Amino acid sequence: MSHWSAISCVLRGTTCTAYDYVIVGGGLSGLVVSNRLTEDPKKTVLVIEAGVLIPDDKEEQVLVPALIGATGKTYDWNITTQPIPGLNNRTFPVSSAKVVGGGTVINGMFFDRGSMWDYDSWELLGNEGWNWEGLEPYFKKSETYTPPPPESGIEYDPTTHGFSGPVHVSYPNFLYPQLKSIMKAWQDFGIPIPRDGNNGNAIGGFWVPNSLDPRDETRSFAKTAYHDVSKKRSNYHLIAGRQVTKILFDSNKRATGVIVLSLALFQAGPSGKPHQVNANAEVILAAGAVHTPKLLQLSGIGPAALLKQHGIPILNELPGVGSNFQDHPTVFLNYNVTIEPFPTRSKLISNATFNAEMIALYRANRTGPYTVSSGNTASFLPLPLIAPDSYRNLLDAAEKEGNYLDQGVPPEVIKGFEKQKTILLETFGTMHAGVDEFIVSFNVAPLVALQKPLSRGYIEIASTNPFDDPIVEYRALSNPLDVHIMVAALEYGRAFMASPGMALFSPIETTTAGMTAEELEAYVRATGTPTFSHPSCTCPMMPLEIGGCVDEKLRVHGVKGLRIVDASVFPLIPATHLMSSVYAVAERAADIIKGLV
């Protein structure tokens, strides 16, 4: 179908057989890119999302910040990891959203950015322009930032924020008072306190805003921010509840369209005819870090051995597809807080009367603890700060050791990892890289999350059935340096909890009390998790010869008319929660596709 017949088809409002751009995945990145592309009324765009479009009247659990997690697994793919040897062969649920809006519908609304080095390291891996300077304009473009009120005492840097973008970013009008005491204790303990952690200086402890609309204290997410604007445009179509099962190519390896199916049609066999949609310009993958590699592999793009194993004809051998999998492993320290502050989130849940009063307060005035989602403070700490006496030895040992990659990893992927490792180890010895996220929440529960893992996992298809879950092999803590850093982070966290600034809570360490470093390692392996809900990096933006999947214009190596715009293109996971970075990457991707970058 030509461009002009596609236009006349969308004007009739029916689902067409062809569009200029077909976008797979209506999550965070898919909704950003489709919105920006449909700014040009001459371009037609179809977004295909496997999950549902939540009706407006069913949204309270999504919109009310303190109800995060209330939808359970309703809007998730419900995949389970493979047993993880580094975590005592335990399995875990994989955080992967399945709904229009993707992760932004169910996430913790934490809205922070990494440090400059997090993004500059992407450029060092062969991606010109992908650095802090190149991304800051897109961080700004995506947000409407509402500064904290002066009486909150929170400082901010106006030069780094955007004030007219689609996503509302603000602080809740209620801040748990204990967070101020914890922030003061961080400062007294020697943790740097930058003025605004979102201005590229995300080293130390700082206040973190949320993806929160301050006009009514509700979640601001990709559906409200981007889709609700796009849907008023006649050149924008979205189909929900349908899965893309294959990308189609012509004989010149140009992506020409996709096959769309529902599970019911798939199960109906030959009588359940799949739907084919053609793309006149490009197919754009925005299916997220778990599903983008799966779809490429099903379509004949991936490691040759894997495709052969499943009898899939090789369209384009691309060893990096599904490799380089990263996330932020986490572990809690356990404390009894003898002088417990009031309120806490636990009190909200356990005290039915107080809870009823607070939800009523929120419904009536949009104030109180129900305006708070997952939190408003975090610290990102470099290795020389948390392990001043041992960091040099740890890095020297890691440099000499092997790569701890899985057996059979293709040579290109090994080369890419070695390059990443050199960059990481060099910077781990400086104050520029946050290796440990240390949170002490409003429940005064300390948690550490490893920010820059050296362990690498992978995503692989389990079969040729597109409705089968992919194999999610985390391989978390397979590299010993990761465990050493987590143990150092626990020891540092424990020293902080015993510091004078925390005495007002009188915290008493429980399970981990008195544990040696060896015992703490066993504790991490027995109780840690592989994820902070940040799966990423599985189709990295890097040159082909070092295991990359996409080039710096986000084009899939070796084929035409196919790009990736989601969290899978990060070459290295940044030391931050991922949402604002995915927004910025998707905004930049849209400008690249428009030819503006």
Ligand SMILES: Cc1cc2nc3c(=O)[nH]c(=O)nc-3n(C[C@H](O)[C@H](O)[C@H](O)COP(=O)(O)OP(=O)(O)OC[C@H]3O[C@@H](n4cnc5c(N)ncnc54)[C@H](O)[C@@H]3O)c2cc1C
């Ligand atoms: C529970 C949870 C909590 C989180 N908390 C935070 C937080 O507090 N702060 C923060 O910064 N980040 C957080 N994140 C991370 C952040 O939300 C994600 O990094 C971000 O949403 C990733 O965007 P994406 O576009 O790559 O993928 P997604 O937003 O996941 O979108 C991908 C979409 O593609 C669809 N899809 C997949 N395969 C197909 C197919 N074959 N056909 C059609 N559609 C398909 C999926 O259903 C999904 O909707 C959290 C994530 C989760 C899941």
